[in-house]
Amino acid sequence: MTKAELFSQIKKKSSFLCVGLDADINKIPKHLLKEKDPIFSFCKEIIEETADFAVAYKPNIAFFEALGTEGWETLQKVLELIPKEIFTIADAKRGDIGNTSKLYAKAFFEKMDFDSVTVAPYMGVDSVTPFLEFDEKWVILLALTSNAGSMDFQLIKDEQGKPLYQTVLEKSQSWGSDENMMYVVGATRGELIGEVRKVVPDHFFLVPGVGAQGGSLSEVAKYGMNSTCGLLVNSSRGIIYASEGTDFAKVARKESEKLQIEMKDLLEKYL
Numbered sequence: 001m002t003k004a005e006l007f008s009q010i011k012k013k014s015s016f017l018c019v020g021l022d023a024d025i026n027k028i029p030k031h032l033l034k035e036k037d038p039i040f041s042f043c044k045e046i047i048e049e050t051a052d053f054a055v056a057y058k059p060n061i062a063f064f065e066a067l068g069t070e071g072w073e074t075l076q077k078v079l080e081l082i083p084k085e086i087f088t089i090a091d092a093k094r095g096d097i098g099n100t101s102k103l104y105a106k107a108f109f110e111k112m113d114f115d116s117v118t119v120a121p122y123m124g125v126d127s128v129t130p131f132l133e134f135d136e137k138w139v140i141l142l143a144l145t146s147n148a149g150s151m152d153f154q155l156i157k158d159e160q161g162k163p164l165y166q167t168v169l170e171k172s173q174s175w176g177s178d179e180n181m182m183y184v185v186g187a188t189r190g191e192l193i194g195e196v197r198k199v200v201p202d203h204f205f206l207v208p209g210v211g212a213q214g215g216s217l218s219e220v221a222k223y224g225m226n227s228t229c230g231l232l233v234n235s236s237r238g239i240i241y242a243s244e245g246t247d248f249a250k251v252a253r254k255e256s257e258k259l260q261i262e263m264k265d266l267l268e269k270y271l
Contacts (some may be wrong), residue, residue: 018056020236031113043078043250053260056087095120102130146186146209168201178202189213194223221266
């Protein structure tokens with residue numbers, strides 16, 4: 001999917017919502033455990049009820065691969081359910097030496113046909129560029145994450161006072177472009193989103209942390225939105241686990257619609 005196509009979907013739906021499919025077998029509604037493939041049934045209902053409002057889906061690969069070969073089969077079936085015009089993100093956080101990265105890229109881009117994959121930058125250019133060799137596919141590079149441990153490394157400053165995440169942003173721009181690279185920027189970082197936007201004005205951000213983690217959607221838009229929106233804001237638990245009952249998918253729809261309505265207002269305000 002091209003950047004123009006993604007922006008077209010954002011305008012069409014008045015939404016920049018990404019629904020995270022963190023399909024935990026221990027958290028899905030209990031009545032689904034009677035199904036032949038509980039995780040597939042869960043994701044199917046979520047997708048059917050939220051596709052009107054989502055421009056992206058982000059399966060967390062760990063929840064599928066933890067189930068072994070059956071989990072990978074379920075993931076493939078879930079991918080086939082997602083409408084083709086909706087952007088797909090393999091939240092896999094890969095990042096290894098070149099030959100290994102090339103095979104990871106083939107797995108997610110050729111075999112499973114994801115639009116994008118999350119990648120860790122720690123091993124440098126040769127661990128990332130193999131993912132950038134595929135047309136209309138995207139690397140989503142970890143830059144400034146929302147977890148507590150992110151402060152262990154990402155905010156460490158060099159002798160000039162520059163935090164490590166800024167070095168990652170600056171260096172990685174020579175590896176790809178705003179047509180094939182995005183950045184993970186956590187919503188709980190507040191004004192730091194604005195600092196990231198100064199360094200990479202034209203790139204899309206994948207923004208986790210809104211909802212259950214306490215991030216503010218209005219703050220994200222204030223500091224992070226650009227002329228092509230430039231944001232995919234992810235919500236996982238706040239949508240998919242909003243109800244534990246048989247109405248879980250209907251409640252997920254309501255929560256998605258709430259976010260979409262707020263996003264529509266923000267798009268009208270800033271674009």
